[in-house]
Amino acid sequence: MGWLSGIGLSLFVDVIRWVNPTDLAQLASSTVLTGTVEFNDLPLLTSSNLDMFCGWLSSRSEESSKHQKTLLRSSLAFHHFKALGGIGSLSSKHAQLMRQGMLLSYLGQKERFCGFCPWSQTPYRLPWSSVAIHEHSSRVHGKDLLYVLNGNIVALCKVPREVLLETEVEGYPMFMRKNPPYECLGFAIVRAIDPAEKVFYILTPEPKHRLADVNALVKGSINIPDVLLAKQARFMREMQSLPYLVETTTKEETSTNHVEPRSRSESPCY
Structure with missing residues (x-):
């Protein structure tokens, strides 16, 4: 969970290829979800995009790429959600509330009814x-x-x-x-x-x-x-x-x- 900057995408691609998770959730703006990607936007993370992305350390040999493609397409589920809108302090407040909500959800795992x-x-x-x-x-x-x-x-x-x-x-x-x-x-x-x-x-x-x-x-x-x-x-x-x-x-x-x-x-x- 987090945000990507600089070489973060390359490192993130390495992590996905090595860990091979079952699910990948991405928050994206409405423009990205409709296919319009600006220069500073992270493109939608899909199986085809991950095949094309360059990792920082992961091998890009043809044999390795084919193996990674098979693994990702057979086991990785992608979930794309529209991010909360807002600018300035409002957007920052949304992010803060989301982090606090996730922490409360974690701490309250045993509290089923209250x-x-x-x-x-x-x-x-x-x-x-x-x-x-x-x-x-x-x-x-x-x-x-x-x-x-x-x-x-x-x-x-x-x-x-x-x-x-x-x-x-x-x-x-x-x-x-x-x-x-x-x-x-x-x-x-x-x-x-x-x-x-x-x-x-x-x-x-x-x-x-x-x-x-x-x-x-x-x-x-x-x-x-x-x-x-x-x-x-x-x-x-x-x-x-x-x-x-x-x-x-x-x-x-x-x-x-x-x-x-x-x-x-x-x-x-x-």
């Missing part, structure tokens, strides 16, 4: 000593990482043992030497951190047995959707305080939710 509400779910417990913690930009000092992870979206990763760093504090989470390639097994919300019990409380749709392979919690650029914090129907209906929030600003130019600040002397457990 919306996803993290405050009413039973979290998993992860001991500090079983995982490493990391912030992808590497700008956060180790002693502040727990504050960054608490109440945030993290990737559940499996990383090589050799990149993990033990800490001097017994029972404290490990760190990571650098940003290696991560094997991401899913995502979770760090619902709470208990420094007394030295455990993370996490919410994730992933099954419990899958968590046995997780040895790192990595904070990237994915944040909790605003609607999850500011528009929980049960709390609004009962006029209760919203978890993690002090107040909500409704100005259109900011649309900012104020997260309650904590003193560093306070426990990072909720």
